[in-house]
Amino acid sequence: MLARPTERATWDGGKRVLLAAPRGYCAGVDRAVVAVEKALDLYGSPVYVRKEIVHNKHVVQTLQQRGAVFVDETDAVPEGAHLVFSAHGVSPAVREAAAARSLQTIDATCPLVTKVHKEAVRFASQDARILLIGHTGHEEVEGTAGEAPEHITVVDSPEVADTIEVEDTGNLVWLSQTTLSVDETMETVRRLRVRFPHLQDPPSDDICYATSNRQVAVKKIAPEAELVIVVGSANSSNSVRLAEVALDAGARAAHRVDNAGEVDDAWFEGVTTVGLTSGASVPEVLVQEVLALLADRGYGAVEEVTTAMEDLQFALPTDLRRDLKAAGASPTNAAGRRSLPVTPV
């Protein structure tokens, strides 16, 4: 049985856990996962999903057990079948390939990723050169870059900003992947601006609210924690960033784990305070399992440190809502589960 989170003032100096909030599922992940679940209920198995619907092993395995089939590309999907595009988004070329196979697509691209796609299209239509800050090879970056490949140059890191060759046309703008480290991205922009003083900012932040909020929360707990555990998969950009941000913010050590089974007892040597958080694609059950393990190791006192409250929810993809309505099922995100078992601030 886990201890209930307590007020910070009650700490007696003994072993404890500082539990970051917000953590776990964001609105875009919630929507994407519910979209696959509802598609399976409505159309029956198999429903195909291009790439991992969200970057979390547990989520992918659970949906596979329910009948979802994950594929790398559209040509692995039988003609006419249902195909869900993942939360990370796809390029126009992928949409065209799906249409050519007469696939019935459900677009679970996070609306905050779609916003970046639209910015890319708009700037490209103004003949701008776009510096897209993001990780080469990440699905989101491939999708956004695919909107205007002749106009977009990917900037992978602050170091790349020092050397990248682009024509400074005077119409140069930066955009970014939604799940980056806020601080590192600002450093990349700073270095780019040294070389390209005309560089324009995007009209609004591209790093999404969920990524920013989780980084703020982990920064709050990290200075007091000798060890920070981040629950999240290795290919989850925002989860990996959380471990890096924790170290930058003063944690003595930070480890990312997929689940409680990956926690190493050697990490607890000399540790009084453990910080715990999870990435935006991580179901709360995985955090609760780590809390149970920590309680078993003597870290039963849990203080939840809340730096923001989140209540954003996105409507399900349009085509799915239409079909749910036609079938008399609820077209809302009724199965939506917020990630936080939350204690009031």
Ligand code: SF4
């Ligand atoms: S992390 Fe941000 S951009 Fe990605 S799915 Fe969640 S809300 Fe959308």
